[in-house]
Amino acid sequence: MFNKKLIKKLKTKLKKIRQSRNFRISLKISGLLFFFLISYLILFLGRISPGIYVARISLAGKTPEEAVQLLSQKIKTPSRIILVGENETFEIDLEKTGFSYDFVKTARAAYELDKTGNIFYDLYKRAVLPIKNANLGLRLSFDEEKLSETLSVIAGQASIEPVHPSVKLVGKNVVVEKGQKGQELDTEKLRIEIGQSLTFAKNDPVVLSIKVIDPTLTDEEGEKLQGRAKNLINKRLFLNFEYETYSLRENDLFKFFDPKNEYLEESLSVYISDLALKINREPQNPNFIFEAGRVREFAPAKDGVKVKEELLKEMIVGNLRTLETSEEKILNIDVPFEATSPEIKTGDVNNMGIKELIGRGSSRFRGSIPSRIYNLTLAASRFNGILIEPGKVFSFNQILGEVSAETGYKQAYIIKDGRTELDDGGGVCQVSTTFFRAVLDTGLPVIERRAHAYRVGYYEQDSSVGFDATVYEPTTDFKFKNNTPGHLLIQTYSNTSTASLVFEIYGTSDGRIATTSKPVVTDVVPPPEDLYVDDPGLPEGTTKQIDWKAWGAKVWFDYEVTRDGETIYEKTFYSNYKPWQTIYLRGTGPAQ
Missing domain, CATH: 1.10.287 (Helix Hairpins)
Known part of the structure; x- marks a missing residue:
C-alpha cells in the first residue's frame, strides 16, 4: 500500500x-x-521582401526606387517582336504601337505584394515567399488603337476566307457548292500571348494562334440541301406594302437556307433591315396649293410607317416552310407595320373634298424607244394637278389638247390607218390606258372607252389583256363621270428607271367598292405570216421592220361598283383585237 x-x-x-x-x-x-x-x-522596412522577383530578377531588399534603377539596367525595352506562323513570319515594330515598360508601377507592385494591410495575410505571405517565390510580370502599356490596327493588318494576311456552302439555280439545274475550309487569326489570344512575352521579357518569337473554320458540307448534307432547293423551283414569295410588291424568286429564297440547319437568322435579318429602310417613313403632313383653277403643289398626308421586323421574319419563315413542304407555287405576305398618324389630315388643308386616295392605276413601258417615253411623260404631265368637279363628265382629249410637234411631242410608233407607223405623239395611249385603270379602281362610271385595234405588249407587262383605252383626236376619246360627293384631284407619276406610269385619284370616299372580273379571252387567232413589201427607196439586200406581229382575240370583262351591298353601277367592256402581222420593207433600189 x-x-x-x-x-x-x-x-x-x-x-x-x-x-x-x-x-x-x-x-x-x-x-x-x-x-x-x-x-x-x-x-526590410521600406524594402521589397525576399522571394519576390520581376521577370526572373530578384528585387529582395530593394527599395522601390532601387528596384526601378535595377530594372532599368537589367531590362532592355525591345524594339520589335516576331510572330511566327506555319508558313510565314511577321514582325511588329513596337515603337509604332506606342509600347513602353512602366518600371515605377512594376516596382510599386512588387513592394506592395505583401503589404496589403491585412496583417495575417501579410505575415503569411512573408513567411511563404522565401520558400515559394513570386515571379511578377513587368507593367507595360500600348496605344490600343495602333496595336489593334497592326494586328488587324496581320490578321488580314494570315487569314484565309472560308467559302461558305451555297445553292443556286443555274438554268433548270440546282447547283450546290459544298464550301471550302478557311482560317482566321485569333487576335484576342495573340494579344494575350504578346503581353505575356513582353511582360516577362522573354524576347522569344510568339507563335500565331490560328483557328480553322470549316463550313464545308458532307455529301449527305449537300444532297439534303439540294433536295430542299428543288422543292422551291418555280415558286415565289411576294411581300406587299401599299402599292409596292417585293418579289423573292428561287435564288433569293435559297439565300435564307442554313445549309446545316433550317434558315439563316442573319440573312433574314439583313434582308428585312434593307426592306425596312425602303418602307419606313416619318408621318407627313399634307401640302395643297391651288392656283388658277389647278392644284400646283400637292402632297397627301401620310401615316408614319415602321416595319415590324421580328414579326415579318416569323411570317417569312412560316411561308418558306409552306413553300418547301407543299404544292403551293405563290404565297403573298402583307408587310406588318406600326402606323403613326400625321398631325394634319389632307382634308384639313382644302375645302374641295380632297381627303384621301380613292383610286390608282399603273402600267409599264419597258422596251419603249426614247421618243415614246418622252411623249408619255409629257402627256401625263398635262393631267397632273387637275381638278374634276362633282357631277362633271371628264374628257381626256379636252385636257390633253393638240398632239403635234408644235406642242412639244416627238415622233414614235402609233396605230394609224390599219398599220403601225411613226407619228407625232406615239405613247399617248399609254397615258389614257393608265388613266382608264385608275378610273376602274376608283369605281367611276365610264362614259366612253375604246380598245386598241390590236394587242399592245406594253399594256400586258403588268396587267391582264383587255385593260387598255386608246384615244385619237377627234374620233376617239376616253370619258368618265365624277359621281362622288367632292372634287377629284389627279396626280401622275412617270418613273423612267422602273419604266412605270402611275395615275392616282384623290377625293372623298363614299364607301363604294369597285371590282373587275377576270377577263375572258375567246376566238384567239394567230398572226398572219410575215409580209415583205418591196421598197425602191431602200438599197437592194436590206430590210426594215415597220410592223410587229400580235395574236388576235376577243376579250371581255365585267365591271361592278357596289355601296353598302347594293350595285350602283355595272358595265361589261369588250375588246376586239385583230391579228397583226410583221411587215418588212425589202429594198429593191440601187446599192449605196
Missing part, C-alpha cells in the same frame, strides 16, 4: 516538472520567433 502511494506522488511531481520545462521551451521559441519577426520587419 505504501509503495503505491509513493509511486503516485512521484508521477505527479514528474508531470509538473515536465509541464514546467515545456512551457519554458515554448516561451523561448516564441521569444525567438518574435525577435526574428521584429528583426525581419526592421531589416
Whole structure:
C-alpha cells in the first residue's frame, strides 16, 4: 500500500516538472520567433521582401526606387517582336504601337505584394515567399488603337476566307457548292500571348494562334440541301406594302437556307433591315396649293410607317416552310407595320373634298424607244394637278389638247390607218390606258372607252389583256363621270428607271367598292405570216421592220361598283383585237 502511494506522488511531481520545462521551451521559441519577426520587419522596412522577383530578377531588399534603377539596367525595352506562323513570319515594330515598360508601377507592385494591410495575410505571405517565390510580370502599356490596327493588318494576311456552302439555280439545274475550309487569326489570344512575352521579357518569337473554320458540307448534307432547293423551283414569295410588291424568286429564297440547319437568322435579318429602310417613313403632313383653277403643289398626308421586323421574319419563315413542304407555287405576305398618324389630315388643308386616295392605276413601258417615253411623260404631265368637279363628265382629249410637234411631242410608233407607223405623239395611249385603270379602281362610271385595234405588249407587262383605252383626236376619246360627293384631284407619276406610269385619284370616299372580273379571252387567232413589201427607196439586200406581229382575240370583262351591298353601277367592256402581222420593207433600189 505504501509503495503505491509513493509511486503516485512521484508521477505527479514528474508531470509538473515536465509541464514546467515545456512551457519554458515554448516561451523561448516564441521569444525567438518574435525577435526574428521584429528583426525581419526592421531589416526590410521600406524594402521589397525576399522571394519576390520581376521577370526572373530578384528585387529582395530593394527599395522601390532601387528596384526601378535595377530594372532599368537589367531590362532592355525591345524594339520589335516576331510572330511566327506555319508558313510565314511577321514582325511588329513596337515603337509604332506606342509600347513602353512602366518600371515605377512594376516596382510599386512588387513592394506592395505583401503589404496589403491585412496583417495575417501579410505575415503569411512573408513567411511563404522565401520558400515559394513570386515571379511578377513587368507593367507595360500600348496605344490600343495602333496595336489593334497592326494586328488587324496581320490578321488580314494570315487569314484565309472560308467559302461558305451555297445553292443556286443555274438554268433548270440546282447547283450546290459544298464550301471550302478557311482560317482566321485569333487576335484576342495573340494579344494575350504578346503581353505575356513582353511582360516577362522573354524576347522569344510568339507563335500565331490560328483557328480553322470549316463550313464545308458532307455529301449527305449537300444532297439534303439540294433536295430542299428543288422543292422551291418555280415558286415565289411576294411581300406587299401599299402599292409596292417585293418579289423573292428561287435564288433569293435559297439565300435564307442554313445549309446545316433550317434558315439563316442573319440573312433574314439583313434582308428585312434593307426592306425596312425602303418602307419606313416619318408621318407627313399634307401640302395643297391651288392656283388658277389647278392644284400646283400637292402632297397627301401620310401615316408614319415602321416595319415590324421580328414579326415579318416569323411570317417569312412560316411561308418558306409552306413553300418547301407543299404544292403551293405563290404565297403573298402583307408587310406588318406600326402606323403613326400625321398631325394634319389632307382634308384639313382644302375645302374641295380632297381627303384621301380613292383610286390608282399603273402600267409599264419597258422596251419603249426614247421618243415614246418622252411623249408619255409629257402627256401625263398635262393631267397632273387637275381638278374634276362633282357631277362633271371628264374628257381626256379636252385636257390633253393638240398632239403635234408644235406642242412639244416627238415622233414614235402609233396605230394609224390599219398599220403601225411613226407619228407625232406615239405613247399617248399609254397615258389614257393608265388613266382608264385608275378610273376602274376608283369605281367611276365610264362614259366612253375604246380598245386598241390590236394587242399592245406594253399594256400586258403588268396587267391582264383587255385593260387598255386608246384615244385619237377627234374620233376617239376616253370619258368618265365624277359621281362622288367632292372634287377629284389627279396626280401622275412617270418613273423612267422602273419604266412605270402611275395615275392616282384623290377625293372623298363614299364607301363604294369597285371590282373587275377576270377577263375572258375567246376566238384567239394567230398572226398572219410575215409580209415583205418591196421598197425602191431602200438599197437592194436590206430590210426594215415597220410592223410587229400580235395574236388576235376577243376579250371581255365585267365591271361592278357596289355601296353598302347594293350595285350602283355595272358595265361589261369588250375588246376586239385583230391579228397583226410583221411587215418588212425589202429594198429593191440601187446599192449605196
